[in-house]
Amino acid sequence: MPSISELTIYPIKSCAGIAVSQATVTEAGLRFNGVHDREWMLVDLQGQFISQREFPLMARVQCTITNQHLQVDFDGMTSLLLAINNSATPLNNIPVVIWDFALNADDAGDVAAAWFSQVLGTACRLVRFSAHVQRFANTEWTGATLAPTRFSDGYPLLLISEASLEDLNQKAVNQGRSAVPMNRFRPNIVIDGIDAFEEDYAASFDVSNRLQLRPVKPCPRCPMPAVDQKTGIVGANPVDILQPYRANPIVDGEITFGMNVIVDSGAGATIAIGDEVQISIAF
Template identity: 50%
Template sequence: MPTISNLTLYPIKSCRDIDLREATVTAFGLKHQQVHDRQWMVVDSAGQFLSQRSHAAMALIVPTVQSDAMLVQAPGMAPLTVPTAPPAPLTPTLAVTIWDDTISAYDCGDQAAAWFSQTLGTPCRLVRFSPAALRLASKKWTNDRDVPTLFSDGYPMLLISQGSLDDLNRKLLAQGRTALPMNRFRPNLVIDGVDAFEEDFVATIQAGSACLQLVKPCSRCPVPSIDQATGKYGPDPLDILMTYRVNPRLNDAITFGVNTILLEGDGEILYVGQEIALELAF
């Protein structure tokens, strides 16, 4: 029987993940306590988002969710406390840009800006998604459905099967290379008990009262080449993936995993080990 084998939250875009035993699924993605996935983001002085694509050291920034705050740590830095309660009404906002979207976001203040600037060695600020902002996933892949997302690359959740990673690792090991952990690909949900890349052919997944729809193969950038434990490049799996994961539906992009949205069951609790039912797209 297929099951959920991992649930992962990324409170700050492109920073370290938090593995969870259970999580609340919402239209915006996963949530733990009062913290949503990719609810915070680091931007440069022009408001442009930063990610591991250009700042691999972001992998070493570690958030921890506490009862009323988020503790953020990095090597050589004193911990930073970021409030998780809703910002006060007059909290300053910034215009920030993530890919093709420019929206208003809450500025998390000078102390957080100084901390992240020192950690990354470049002037930057921490921002928080504003409920007044609206950012939607591409309707081309959501059947014209309005699907909100926060600071994810484009969709509320990313799903990968353990079988798909196992298949890639067999190919890497056959070439005398090192097997890779799942965190290289930064999914929110990992499922087990299915064949490699079966997720490519799944229309929906039922988990309790939650119905998830798999909508768009995830094209891969250089981030899987970054060791999430060290923030350094290598080994890079993209050359292996290029031999069998080129997707003509996405202009021959390399794909691994499937972007996912919630159809029903906002507020449902998902948990590791939970049995799920898959409906194939055929």
């Protein structure tokens, strides 16, 4: 029976993820101990989001969730503590842009801005997704469903199977290249027990009869999988290996790996590693 083998939450967009054994699935993505996936994001002084695409060393910014704070660490720096519950703190709302979507976000303050500016070597600010703002996935792909998301690239969840990565890595090894870990592709949910790329053909994923997820769009891959998530060093892009057989016509021939997923029913359920997943195939 297919099952969940990995769960990962990324509190700050493009920074290191946190592997968890269980998480709550909200309509807008995973939540763990009061922290939501992609709840924070870095922006330049014009409000444009920044990511590993421009600053690959963001991969080395580590996050730890404590009882009251998100602790952020980088080599040789004093830890930055971000209050998880800051409802009593006056917030400065600033305009930001993620891809083509403009919204207002809560500025995390000058201390956080100075900390990240020193890490990246460029002036930037940290923002948090505002409780007063809504952002939805593209209805061209979700249909009648309004699927909320925070600072993800566009969808609340990304799902990949272990077999898909194994297929890629076998081809890499056959070409004399090194295998890569799953974290290069930054999924939220990894499942095992299915064939390579079977997730592409799923109509739904039913997790332990309490949560139904619907894949809505294959995930086009950008240069980020070239970034070693431990070192922040850019190397050969494993997406190159996918080019001969993973160009997807439904996204204008882009190379895809993994599926963007939304919640159809059961939002608020807790899922865990080892939970069984029943897959309905779209015919």
